[in-house]
Amino acid sequence: MKKKFILLSFLAVWAIALSACLFDSDENALSSWLSDQGMPDSYKVQTLSIEDLTPISAEVFLDTTPRSANDRAIFGRSANIQHDFVMDFGFDKGLLGTLKKADSAASFLFLRLLPSLYKSKYFPKDSFPIEEDLSVKVSWKLTRSKKSSFLDDVMEITDSEWHKSLLKWKPDMTVDTTYSISIGKKDSTLTLVLPRALIDSIRSEVSLCRLQLRLSAPEAKHVYRFYGPNYLYGPQFRMTTLSDTTFTYRNVTPFRVADVIKSQEDCSDCQVLHGGVFDSMVVEFPSEPIMKGLSEFYGDDFPYNLGDGNDVRQAVVLAQMTFSRDDESQGFSELGRPIQVVVGSFMDSATTTFRKMEEYKLNKKLITKEGHPNMVFHEGDSLTLQVTYGMREFINKASDGRTFKMMMRLGYPVLQEKDDAYKNYITSKGDTSYVFLSQFDYARYDFTESMKKPATLKLWLASKRGND
Amino acid sequence: MKKFLSILLCFSAVSFASMIGLDALGEEQTLGGMASMAGRGYAGSAKTGEAEGISLMNPARIAFDTKVVFNINFLMEFLAIEHNEEYYTTNTISIPSFNLSFPMGNYGALGLSLWQHYASILDVESEDSTTVINAKMKYQSSVYEVVPSYALRIPYLRNFSLGASAHFVMGNVERSLSLGPDNSEVSKNDSWATNNAKLSDYVDGTWEVKNHPAYYSIALQYRGRQTSYFFSFTTPYTLENKLNYNFRFSEIDTLAPTSYTREIDVPMTLATGMNFRFKKRNNVMLDLQWRSWDDEVENIGKSFSMDPITKTQNDILLAAGFQRDGSPLFYDKYWDRITYRFGGWYKGWYVENTHELGGSIGAGFPLGRKGTTLDLAFQGGKRFVDDGHNWEETFIGVRLGLMGVGNWGSTAR
Numbered sequence: 001m002k003k004k005f006i007l008l009s010f011l012a013v014w015a016i017a018l019s020a021c022l023f024d025s026d027e028n029a030l031s032s033w034l035s036d037q038g039m040p041d042s043y044k045v046q047t048l049s050i051e052d053l054t055p056i057s058a059e060v061f062l063d064t065t066p067r068s069a070n071d072r073a074i075f076g077r078s079a080n081i082q083h084d085f086v087m088d089f090g091f092d093k094g095l096l097g098t099l100k101k102a103d104s105a106a107s108f109l110f111l112r113l114l115p116s117l118y119k120s121k122y123f124p125k126d127s128f129p130i131e132e133d134l135s136v137k138v139s140w141k142l143t144r145s146k147k148s149s150f151l152d153d154v155m156e157i158t159d160s161e162w163h164k165s166l167l168k169w170k171p172d173m174t175v176d177t178t179y180s181i182s183i184g185k186k187d188s189t190l191t192l193v194l195p196r197a198l199i200d201s202i203r204s205e206v207s208l209c210r211l212q213l214r215l216s217a218p219e220a221k222h223v224y225r226f227y228g229p230n231y232l233y234g235p236q237f238r239m240t241t242l243s244d245t246t247f248t249y250r251n252v253t254p255f256r257v258a259d260v261i262k263s264q265e266d267c268s269d270c271q272v273l274h275g276g277v278f279d280s281m282v283v284e285f286p287s288e289p290i291m292k293g294l295s296e297f298y299g300d301d302f303p304y305n306l307g308d309g310n311d312v313r314q315a316v317v318l319a320q321m322t323f324s325r326d327d328e329s330q331g332f333s334e335l336g337r338p339i340q341v342v343v344g345s346f347m348d349s350a351t352t353t354f355r356k357m358e359e360y361k362l363n364k365k366l367i368t369k370e371g372h373p374n375m376v377f378h379e380g381d382s383l384t385l386q387v388t389y390g391m392r393e394f395i396n397k398a399s400d401g402r403t404f405k406m407m408m409r410l411g412y413p414v415l416q417e418k419d420d421a422y423k424n425y426i427t428s429k430g431d432t433s434y435v436f437l438s439q440f441d442y443a444r445y446d447f448t449e450s451m452k453k454p455a456t457l458k459l460w461l462a463s464k465r466g467n468d
Numbered sequence: 469m470k471k472f473l474s475i476l477l478c479f480s481a482v483s484f485a486s487m488i489g490l491d492a493l494g495e496e497q498t499l500g501g502m503a504s505m506a507g508r509g510y511a512g513s514a515k516t517g518e519a520e521g522i523s524l525m526n527p528a529r530i531a532f533d534t535k536v537v538f539n540i541n542f543l544m545e546f547l548a549i550e551h552n553e554e555y556y557t558t559n560t561i562s563i564p565s566f567n568l569s570f571p572m573g574n575y576g577a578l579g580l581s582l583w584q585h586y587a588s589i590l591d592v593e594s595e596d597s598t599t600v601i602n603a604k605m606k607y608q609s610s611v612y613e614v615v616p617s618y619a620l621r622i623p624y625l626r627n628f629s630l631g632a633s634a635h636f637v638m639g640n641v642e643r644s645l646s647l648g649p650d651n652s653e654v655s656k657n658d659s660w661a662t663n664n665a666k667l668s669d670y671v672d673g674t675w676e677v678k679n680h681p682a683y684y685s686i687a688l689q690y691r692g693r694q695t696s697y698f699f700s701f702t703t704p705y706t707l708e709n710k711l712n713y714n715f716r717f718s719e720i721d722t723l724a725p726t727s728y729t730r731e732i733d734v735p736m737t738l739a740t741g742m743n744f745r746f747k748k749r750n751n752v753m754l755d756l757q758w759r760s761w762d763d764e765v766e767n768i769g770k771s772f773s774m775d776p777i778t779k780t781q782n783d784i785l786l787a788a789g790f791q792r793d794g795s796p797l798f799y800d801k802y803w804d805r806i807t808y809r810f811g812g813w814y815k816g817w818y819v820e821n822t823h824e825l826g827g828s829i830g831a832g833f834p835l836g837r838k839g840t841t842l843d844l845a846f847q848g849g850k851r852f853v854d855d856g857h858n859w860e861e862t863f864i865g866v867r868l869g870l871m872g873v874g875n876w877g878s879t880a881r
Contacts, residue, residue, distance in 0.1 A: 030592065033487070033551045033859050034605070038773035041594065041603050042650035043667050047658050310726040315715040317649070318661035348724070363660045396723040460661040462649065464669055464715055466773035 043462045045317060050293035050457040053321075056284045056403065058271045058451040062263055063278035066163040069259040070230045072114060072439075074276075075215055076134075076223035079332055079444030081274050082216065082262040083223055086166055087254035089211040089237060090151040091202065095250060099203035102241030102248075107199040109215075111190040111226040112233040113183065117439045118225075122415055124336055130183040132221045138195055139171035142202065143210040150208040159256060166260050169214065173197060183224075190224055199239060213237070213254075218264070223334075223442050229254050271447040273410050275339060276440030280409040281447060287394075287403050290457065294395070298465070302398065309399030317460040318361060319391035321406065322384045323450045327377050330450070333443035337413035338371070338378035340436075344407040345390025348397065355407060356389050364420040371417035376410070376445050378417055383450070391459065410445060413437040486547065486861055487590060488851060489819045491767035492778035493707075493732065494588025494609050498785060498815065500524045500581060501564030502541050503869030507830015507845035508789030509811020511753040514698040514741040515791070516691045519839060519873045522567040522579045524615065525739040525757060526698045528631030528689035530569045530577040531619035535839065538568045539871040551859035560589060576620035579633070586611040603648065609641035611675045611707065619689075629689045634682040635702075639675040641709060643768050644668050666717070669771045673711035678731060680705065685737075694745050702737035713770060730766040735759050741787075749793040753811075757785035761818055779820035787813040798837040807832035809845070821855040826863075832871075839873030 034041075066086070075085035099105055117123055147153075175195040183190065192215075202211065227233045235257065240249040261277055271281055291302040304311035333339065343358040360374065367373075373384035387406050394404045416435050424434050486495040499505050505512060505523070513523040521537035523529050541564055549556040564584050571577040590607040619631030647669070649662035677683055687700035709730045716722035741755035761780035769776045789811025795804045809830040816823055826849025833842045845867040853860050 030549070030556045031594070032554065033549070033556075034592075036551070037491070038775060039605060040645065040647055040669075040772040043647045043669075045649045045651055045654050045662050047654055307726055307728060310724045312713050312715045312723050312726050315667060315717070315723060317665045317667075361661060361663070365657070365660065392723065460654070460658065462665070462667050462715070464771040466771075 038466065043464070046297075046461050046463065048293060048297050048459045048461060050290055050459070052454040053285050053289055053457055054454045055451050056286050058281055058283045058447065060271050060273065060279060060281045062261075062274070064167075064261055064263070065278075066166045066258045066260040067278075068159055068163075069257045070228040072225060073111070073228040073235065073257050074223050074225050074259050074442075075111070075220075076217050077220035077264070078223040078334060078442035079274050080264040080272075081277055081442065081444075082218050082220075082264055083442075084214055084216040084260040084262070086169075086212065086214045086258045086260055087235060087237070088154075088162065088256045088258075089213065089252055089254050090154055091209045091211065091252065092151070093206055093208060095239075095252075096203060096206045096209060098248070098250070099199075099239060099241060100206050102203075102243045105199045105203055105239060105241045106196070107194040107202075107240075108238045109192040109194055110236040110238060111192070111224065112231075112235075113188055113190060114225045114227060114439070115188065118183070118188075120437070122335065122337065122413075122437055125185075128183070128185045130181065130222055132181050134179045134181050134217055134221075135176065135219050136179060136192070137174055137176055137214075137216045137218075138198065139169070139174040139214045139216070140198055140201075141170075141172050141212040143212075144205060144207045146207050148208075151210070154210045155255065159258075162256070163258055166214075166258060169260075171214065173201065181224075190226065194237075202239075214260075218262075225439070228257055267448075269448070271451050273408070273445050273447060275333075275410040275443035277442075280344075280407050282405055282407050283451065285404040285406075285455075285457075287398055287401070290394075290404065291398060293457075298463075302395075303401075305399050309397070311396050311398065313465060314395070314461045314463045316388055316392040316395060317462050318386065319388045319460070320384050320458045321387050322373075322382050322456045322458070323447075324453045324455075325376060325381060325383045325447075325450055330447070331377055331443065331445045333377050333413075333441050335413055335437070335441045335443075336377070337415060337437065337441065338375040338417045339413050339441055339443055339445075340372070340411040341374050341376060341383060341385060341408050342411040343374070343385045343387060345387055345393065346405050346407070347389065347393050358386050358389055360386055360422065361388075362420050362422060367420040367422075368418055372414065372422065375414055375417060377443070378414075391457075410441075410443060413439070413441045486851065486863075487549070487588075487859070488817065488822055488853065488861065489765075489778060490588045490590060490607055491769055491774060492765040492819065493586040493611065496586050496818070497543075497562075497564040497584055500541065500567065500583045501543055501867065502539065502567070503830065503843035503845045503867040504539070504809075504832060504871070506828055506847055506865075506867045507809035507811070507832075507843060508753065508791050509787045509813045509826070509828055510785060511741065511755045511787035511789035511811050511813070512743060512751070512791065513700075513739070513755055514689065514696045515743040515751055515753055516689070516696055517793070518796070519871075521871065522569045522581055522617065524565075524581060524583060524633075525685070525702075525737075525755075526631065526687045526689060526700050526741070527579065527617040527633040527685055528619045528629045528687040528698060528700070530571065530579050530617070531621045531629035531631060531689070532691055533569060533571045533577055536568075536570050536874040537871060538566075538874075539843075539869050540566050542868040543865055544868075545863055545865040548862040549859050550862070562587065562589075576618055579615075579617040579619070581613070581615040581617070583613045583615055583635075584610050584639075585613050585635075585637075602646075604644070604646040606642070606644045606646075609643075610639045611637060612639040613637050617685075619687075627691050629691075630687070631689065632684065632686045634684050635677075636682045637675055637677045637705075637707065641671070641673050641675065641711070641768070643671045645670075645771070668714075668716050668718075670714045670716050670722075671711050671768055671770075673709055676708050676710075678706040678708040683734075687739075696743045696745075698739075698741055700737075700739045702739070704736040705734055707732040707734055711768065728770070730768075732765050733763050735761055749795070751791045751793070753787075753789050753791070755785070755787040757787075759783040759818070765818070780818050781820045781822075782816060783818040784816040785813060786815075787811060794832060794834060798834075802834075805834045807841075813849075817851070822851060822853050824851045825849050830867075841871045841873070843867075843869035843871060845869075 617633030683705035712725035828847035830845030
């Protein structure tokens with residue numbers, strides 16, 4: 001039996017060896033054959049510009065849901081957005097007992113300014129000293145209980161429930177006060193003396209007590225940024241007592257804080273975006289001029305209505321929408337750096353639509369010469385945003401009569417606008433090169449005029465169409 | 469179109485079967501590509517015996533079998549391709565069919581086959597010196613058939629048998645052309661946008677028979693003392709190939725595909741054959757199979773400058789072969805127990821102007837006493853194409869079939 005297998009294996013090997021030697025192989029034969037079959041070796045790319053695209057609508061949305069400020073807290077007003085600072089405290093009986101026994105007491109708030117902003121070399125030096133007479137409404141709510149688990153119950157209130165409750169803020173008391181603020185280059189703390197009425201109402205009774213304290217400054221000229229309670233240097237509420245001649249103090253840190261924003265914009269038809277807050281603008285373009293541009297370019301019918309109407313004759317490799325801009329008349333920024341504009345598009349998914357953030361492909365030559373084209377507050381008079389995913393989906397499914405929608409909002413300030421990295425990176429020397437500042441600029445940009453003027457769409461299209 | 473790939477440096481990872489009809493149906497695996505049939509030039513569907521097993525063209529034959537037969541067939545093929553006096557060689561390995569037949573005495577015989585009827589395979593990759601993107605071309609289509617069959621010797625006319633089979637068609641098709649950008653029409657300042665932008669022209673789909681669960685064959689077989697005949701008819705049917713066309717950046721970054729169904733009208737097939745036995749164990753056989761294509765076959769095509777259709781012609785198989793049966797007696801000399809075969813065939817493909825001429829030698833080596841056999845066939849031939857468009861292919865193939873025979877169901881005599 002073994003012999004037979006050896007014989008058979010020998011025959012098979014012999015056949016393979018023979019066939020390999022019989023012919024000289026030449027790859028040109030294969031490529032010329034593929035060519036004759038009309039098989040491609042690459043896809044053809046063409047560019048197309050469609051001008052005079054005027055948006056049908058542009059709508060801004062501002063999410064005013066209070067947000068946790070446990071990491072970085074903010075207070076004041078900038079770019080027509082008011083930022084209220086709300087703190088949540090719990091006091092035990094021991095502390096309140098001491099407070100009650102004392103002959104007199106006072107309270108202060110220490111806010112540690114963010115060195116990563118104020119001490120940064122990118123913070124405009126001419127901003128110091130930051131001075132103003134700041135009118136602040138100090139308001140608070142005190143809740144008390146004799147139940148031993150009271151503070152634990154308070155801690156169990158979720159942040160989202162608490163944030164929701166802040167939208168219906170009904171304080172026990174509000175005191176208007178004015179602080180004279182002066183922050184110099186070397187200052188690191190903002191100290192606010194709190195109204196007498198606050199400490200008096202806290203120490204009026206000895207029982208477990210929750211304090212929600214809110215500071216609002218609707219007239220403020222600046223925003224002040226400081227550490228939140230997640231840091232060792234978080235906000236501190238200091239209570240001092242004086243009994244006979246004994247002076248004592250005790251610091252309490254809020255267990256959570258929130259940033260409650262309020263828009264002071266008075267133009268409801270304006271398209272204004274703000275930095276650092278959750279607002280966005282959705283711009284809608286009509287389908288017809290884009291379809292017409294494609295029809296004229298390809299000589300085909302657009303939208304594509306055959307079969308299920310999904311157009312796969314071409315794919316968008318890249319799409320750019322260019323708007324006009326005028327920073328002088330349209331914008332206000334705190335830090336004076338260019339600010340990136342972040343873009344999203346709307347995509348279908350099963351039965352719903354979701355927003356997908358666009359990728360940003362780098363045109364390195366242009367960036368090193370003129371800077372990133374997707375920024376406001378820098379040289380030039382146009383804003384070019386990449387909308388590749390959105391435009392790809394739009395042309396693919398335009399047969400259902402949809403319009404093209406894109407979303408934009410203000411992102412982080414850009415420190416090196418002509419660096420083609422577009423992300424922080426480590427240099428060959430081992431230093432970190434920061435392309436972005438890690439803080440938002442509480443800026444304002446009014447796109448109303450930009451949206452009235454026509455935009456230009458530029459498409460890079462890959463086509464499957466044959467050459468003949 | 470610009471002359472293809474002057475920039476191509478080399479191809480790698482090549483694997484394909486015949487590329488004739490690649491965009492249409494692909495290559496037909498005649499008669500399930502069985503090693504035993506191939507050894508005698510695809511002739512001998514009329515030959516009856518104790519353990520001949522299934523013939524996909526002649527479902528009536530197994531009625532005369534007395535033994536259970538199972539076989540699995542492998543094909544290793546080497547192709548040399550000639551186009552404009554340039555050559556290219558490649559090889560492929562496939563398993564064209566499994567077959568099981570189960571005789572049940574007076575109750576007839578049952579059979580079941582899994583047959584890769586049509587297949588096209590191409591997997592080439594090219595390197596481009598100007599971009600980092602490699603072009604990849606991949607075709608993978610197989611039209612599979614699951615074929616149950618039943619055959620019965622006619623009562624009172626015991627030399628005749630009738631057989632029928634149903635061909636349940638299934639399978640899938642995939643074509644993927646992954647390409648890099650051609651920026652020749654883009655201004656230099658705009659070419660940055662296509663960096664790393666690899667796109668695939670991607671099609672996938674499934675095969676089935678339109679409006680019916682299957683298509684059918686019926687056959688009549690006569691077994692004479694010396695001469696046997698068969699005649700078979702296979703119904704025409706329409707193959708439905710549901711396709712999704714896409715143009716995608718990656719598997720997770722795609723467009724919404726557009727669907728399209730191509731329909732291929734496969735005409736009826738008539739087949740006949742005879743087997744003449746002399747000196748007990750010597751057989752001469754002759755087979756003819758004919759299929760008259762009316763319509764052209766629509767290609768997967770639809771992209772770039774690829775042909776939208778494949779023109780067809782009459783599809784004919786003319787096969788002649790000889791077989792000397794091995795001795796069934798295990799105590800005979802081993803060389804006498806081997807079955808020897810040779811044959812030749814002419815096949816007009818369904819693709820217009822494509823003709824195949826081939827010859828083969830084969831042998832069946834008995835393994836052990838139970839009737840297990842290893843069939844081996846060497847075949848060679850050429851596919852002539854005279855349209856100046858397709859290429860000519862010279863092929864050498866090794867087919868290996870493993871046949872198991874059992875006595876289940878038959879009583880000891």
